[in-house]
Amino acid sequence: MPHDGSLLQAAVIFLLATVITVPLAKRLQLGAVLGYLAAGVLIGPSALGLISDTESVARLSELGVVLLLFIIGLELSPRRLWVMRRSVFGIGLAQVLLTSLVIGAIAWLGFAQSLNTAAVLGLGLALSSTAFGLQILAERKELTSPHGRLAFAILLFQDIAAIPLIALLPVISGAGELEADRDTLVHLLQVVGSIGAVIVGGRYLLRPVFRIVAKTHLQEVSTATALLVVIGTAWLMELVGVSMALGAFIAGLLLADSEYRHELESQIEPFKGLLLGLFFISVGMTADFGLLLNEPLLVIGLTLLLVLIKLPLLYLVGRHGGGLDRAHAIRLGIILAAGGEFAFVVFKLAFEQKLLDNRLHDLLVLGITLSMAITPLLVLVLFRLFKARPAPVDVPEEYARIDSDEPRVVVAGMGRMGQIIARVLRAQRVPFVALDTAVEMIDYGRSLGSMPIYYGDPLRPEILRAAKVDKADFLIIATDDPDTNLKTAERVKHLYPHIKIIARARNRQHVHRLLDLGAVPVRETFHSALEMSRQALLGMGLDEDRANARIRRFQRHDEEVLAAQHRVYNDDAAMIQTAREARTELEHLFDADLIEDKGVQ
Incomplete structure (x- = not known):
């Protein structure tokens, strides 16, 4: 018997399922996404049947994707988006066109679907899951990796492409062509007008509003204002048939350069996490697993076919269009090979327009859900097989060529601590050499004056020789990574036993390990x-x-x-x-x- 009569009871069911399945999935290294999916399957109609009103849950959970896109917009800026234009509108367009053509051709020629239905299948299945892809990349801290940046650009274009695709479905179905042309023009004008209203409002109205709210010094009012901006923009976009997520992304983009950006992000982040989890749960709930039991070969075959078509195509796009190496291109393919949440919307509308029959619609929804479910497993297995090499760093020649006399001190790491140490040494006219592996740090350090800072990894013996560590009295290890500090201390003590090492320590356990290596540990927060x-x-x-x-x-x-x-x-x-x-x-x-x-x- 379903227990969704009480809102409170339903909330307890959702939270209990999440608390059980998500930590278990994380412990098994399957990722939080698969845990949320499992929670949805467990409480949905296909299993225990604790929640039967899946439609209402799906509508509410869409806010998770909306908030995710808003935060992504906040982290960008119009200037940065312009820089990404080739990736978004070039590679993104190439991926959608290539994938939709191949899938559409297979549906038309291989499965004898009508041309219109094949076109809808190709375009719908070419879309990938923004929520799944970005969540997995964020969990693995790979959003800024080469394949992470390209995945974001492709997903952004797909979200944009979903708008005209949804608008053109009545035309593709052939229902009322003359009327459709007129309706399409009116709809297009509505879309342009709504986006224009969001842009004007974001530019001229939101900042004064936030300024007034900030003066109240009431946290709850600030949170309510942030939610009003996101949900209000999404609602306006939905009224004219535009993707709510894209509307939220535009709103975030307009506020990316605002002085209230960090405040907005901190207010929205907790709601985003909860509602995005609810979105994944709703995906698990809506899948008809009875169909999987009745026709397992067909469902599994469709799921594998989708992944096996998209993955190599994404590999080609990433390799030849995005300039990724082999490992990063494969990772791009794995992340985006599954179907996407916008495909559910496209296929639901296509079903209403009689482009898909009921059985085909259910098969597609289940196939997309299963493709999402196996993505964390593919990530777990294949990412280990195809390890990505670090992206090559473009280092100016003068940074890499270490030109030093006999330094008395070598400083490894030019972050917050290293910069202070270098300034003190310079003020006392102590000859020193500093090493770092971040070009930005070297740029900044040299901008303060002619600091002897060079690009180099202190774990490499040839870098230590070039820096003349053997001639130095002290090596100061100031990087913010405890493992790197320990490995550097161990390597230097092995090569140059005479040198005195002063090392930055994260905590007491780190202190003990550095003492074992003969280094003098300095706890990074103790004295402050x-x-x-x-x-x-x-x-x-x-x-x-x-x-x-x-x-x-x-x-x-x-x-x-x-x-x-x-x-x-x-x-x-x-x-x-x-x-x-x-x-x-x-x-x-x-x-x-x-x-x-x-x-x-």
């Missing part, structure tokens, strides 16, 4: 935290001498505890005992401070 504590004590009325004494006492105690823990840090029981003893001793020190304060008063 002590200074903040000192300022707080001063603000609460302690005089400067007493505040400084308390901070020195705490620092000395903490360093003694750290040294004691280093002797037993591989023994969990001993570590726990040491921590308890240290806490008791610290309490005694604080008690002594309180007695001293009362005596002074």
Whole structure:
């Protein structure tokens, strides 16, 4: 018996299914997307039947895709979109045309579909899932990788292409051609007018509104305003038959250069995550798995055929159009080979226009859903087989050619800590050489003056030789990656045992491992935290001498505890005992401070 009579009960069912399946999928390294899909299948009509009103859930869950596209728009800007025009309108157009032609031809010639139906099948199945693709790329932190950037450009074009495709469905169906021509023109004018209204409103109305709301200093009003902008724009676009997601993307794009961009992103992000999860759940709920049980070979064959057609075509587009190497092109194909959420909309309208019969429509929806479901599995398996090499970095020759006398200090890493160290060394006229693998950091460092900063990975022996580490007194490792710091310290100690190493440490465990390598660890937040504590004590009325004494006492105690823990840090029981003893001793020190304060008063 379905339990969707109560909104509260339905919410509990959704949340419970999510809490069970998503962590399990993540633990099995299948990704959150597959976990959400499994949750939808579990509570949907095909399994337990806990939720039967899948249509309402699907409508609400579309807001997840809307919010996702809004945030993507915020992270772009019109200037950056113009830079991407070749990828979006060149490669994106090539992918849609090539894929739709091949799939349409197979449907027409191989499966004896009518020309109009084959055209709809080709165009609909050429679309990929924006929500799935971007979520997987975000989970894997590959949105800025070569295949991630190209995938985003292609998906953006597909979202744009879905608008005319949906508008042209009545014309493709051949229903009322003369009337369709007139309706199409009217619809086109409505679309242009709505987009123009969004652009004008975003440019001239939204900033004053946000300025007024910001002055209220009420968080809930700020959140409501952010949601109003996104949902209101999506609603306006839907009224004229435009993709809600594209409308939200335009709104985000218009606010990308706004001073309120970060505030908007922080307000929308929690809602985006929840509703996007609900979207994936709704996809799992709407699939008719009874059809899979009755005709398994047909459904599985259709799913595999879709993936096996799109993947090589996407590989070709990425390899020859996008200039990707083999591994990145294969990854692009895997991410975008599945069907997309806009295909559900296209095929539903095509079914209403009698271009698809009921059985074919159900087969297509199930095939697209299964293609989405197997995408995380393909990512898990094939990404390991085809490991992508890091993209080549365009390094100016003067950055790579290390020209140095005999430095007394070599600094590895020119981030926040490295820059301060380099400025101090330069002010004291200590000869040094700095290394970094980020060209932007080198640009910035050299812009401050003729800093001896060069491009180079300190893990490579030839770079260490070129930097004349063997002649230096100190190597300071200041990168923000603990593993890189440990590996660098180990490599340098092995090659140059005489050199003294001072290394940035992330936490206490990192400190112990650096001490084992003979390095002097410096905790990256420890001293700044002590200074903040000192300022707080001063603000609460302690005089400067007493505040400084308390901070020195705490620092000395903490360093003694750290040294004691280093002797037993591989023994969990001993570590726990040491921590308890240290806490008791610290309490005694604080008690002594309180007695001293009362005596002074």
